[in-house]
Amino acid sequence: MRQSPAEIEQYQAKRIHELLVYAVRHCNFYRRRFLAAGLTQERDLTAENLQLIPVLTKHNVQESMESLLATNVNRRTWRQNSSGGSSGQTVMLMQDATYREEGDATSYVSDRMQGWDFGKRVAMLWGGPQDTRSGRNIKDRVLLYLSNHRLYDSFDMNVPRMRRYHRNLECYQPDSIVAYSSSAYLFARFLLEQQLSPSYPRASIICSAETLTQEMRSIVEDCFRVPVYNRYGSREVGCIASQCKPGSGLHTHLDKIVEVLDLKTATPVLDTPGRIVVTLLSNRALPLIRYDLGDIGIRTSKPCVCGVNTPVLEKVLGRSSDFIRAPSGRLIHGEYFTHVFYGRRNVRQFQFVQESPTNFVVRVIKSGELAPAQLEDIRHEIVAVLGSSANLRFEFPECIPPLPSGKFRFTISNAKLSLEA
Ligand SMILES: [Zn+2]
Structure with a gap:
């Protein structure tokens, strides 16, 4: 039976209270922060008072990691995760077993909203270096196999490789394709240009990790002729919101x-663009309360026509990553450069800029000394995909200004993208 808006609100209010009480008891950072906000008693820690708590920035997490970590919990179940994030600021996180279990459950809910079900085949046009590179361990391979997933590296989408993916997918016949939005778009454009009509996937395409523009969606739909769904998530908090049908708003999941x-006043707004902040109700290792993801979106006051009463994001506006073209003509997904910086010490923020077909700039804001060996390592990882003819230059500015829209982009390509390799 469907829950009413009041039932959903009541359920989430109870979980917010539990989280805030936990945070005040076990995280020094939040104890100080709540006191400063005037929340001195545990009975003050309510859903209504959530907005009195200042927004938690990526910078806060970088600076105050130790005092954000809970002091009471069995750390054996914790796992470190790090995010380059769409804002280009690297953040280290700690996640516990409950977070991972509830996160998996949320992903299943999302996938089942979008044409997948247990036992179905999934092709993933996806990949961070830790997801796809040679370091991949046997356990992950077995899990992928058992869960009927096949991985296609989206970082390196050159024409011969896309042709190979197409042949492989024709044999594999996945039910769904899960892809970075721009990878699905690039692949669809390639297939349309080559006049190849894919006989896959059978059920749906699920786009994630980046904004899916209307133009991208219609190209992907034209090519594959199945419903194309959008999903919004992040490495820090997992799956946040999912479309119930192509083109609809995105239902936010109950564990967040x-x-x-509002971009100026920082008060909650409906039906107008603003900063997206997320409170993660599950993770107790490092509670994220009003965490600013660096994305811009619109929450709508209108209920979804499907009848599910969870809150709805009408759109996520501010996420994109360019493709970068290597001097050889090879196309590289912009997120590759984010992943290069995952988990790096003393890197506060970075930006990767393609100035011309052969000239590239890496801008790094340091939060401590970067040893020559670290820089060499970064250079090595980048040259590994760009090739040795790329001219790579490091800059260490004090700050990296955002775009006029206020959005920060971690990759910028000034070289025009075209598909001819
Ligand atoms: Zn709906």
Whole structure:
């Protein structure tokens, strides 16, 4: 039976209270922060008072990691995760077993909303270096096999490789394709240009990790002729919101509180663009309360026509990553450069810029000394995909200004993208 809006609100209010009480008891950072916000008693820690708590920035997490970590919990179940994030700021995180279990459950809910079910085949046009590179371990391979998933590296989408993917997918016949939005778009454009009509996937395409524009969606739909769904998530908090049908708003999942804050006043707003902040209700290792993801979106006051009463994000506006073209003509997904910086010490923020077909700039804001060996390692990882004819230059500015829209982009390509390799 469907829950009413009041039932959903009541359920989430109870979980918010539990999380805030936990945070005040076990995380020094939040104890100080709540006191400063005037929340001095545990009975003050309510859903209504959530917005009195200042927004948690990526910078806060970088600076105050130790005092954000809970002091009481069995750390054996914790796992470190790090995010380059769409804002280009690297963040280290700690996630516990409950977070991972509830996160998996949320992903299943999302996948089942979008044409997948247990036992179905999935092709993933996806990949961070830790997801796809040679370091991949046997356990992950077995899990992929058992869960009927096949991985296609999206970082390197050159024409011969896309042709190979197409042949392989024709044999594999996946039910769904899960892809970075721009990878699905690039692949669809390639197939249309080559006049190849894919006989796959049978059920759906699920786009994630980046904004899916209307233009991208219609190209992908034209090519594959199955419903194309959008999903919004992040490495820090997992799957946040999912479309129930192509083109609809995105239902936010119940294990997260999603607020959209006015860009100037930072008060919650509806039906107008604002900063997306998320409170993760599950993770107790490092509670994220009103965490600013660096994305811009719109929360709508209108209920979804499907009848499910969870809050709805009408759109996520501010996420994109360019493809970068290597001097050889090879296309590389912009997120590759994010992944290069995952988990790097003393890197506060970075930006990767393609100035011309052969000239590239890596801008790094340091939060400590970067040893020559570290820089060499970064250079090595980048040259590995760009090739040795690329001219790579490091810059260490004090700050990296955002775009006029206020959005920060971690990759910028000034070289025109075309598909001819
Ligand atoms: Zn709906």
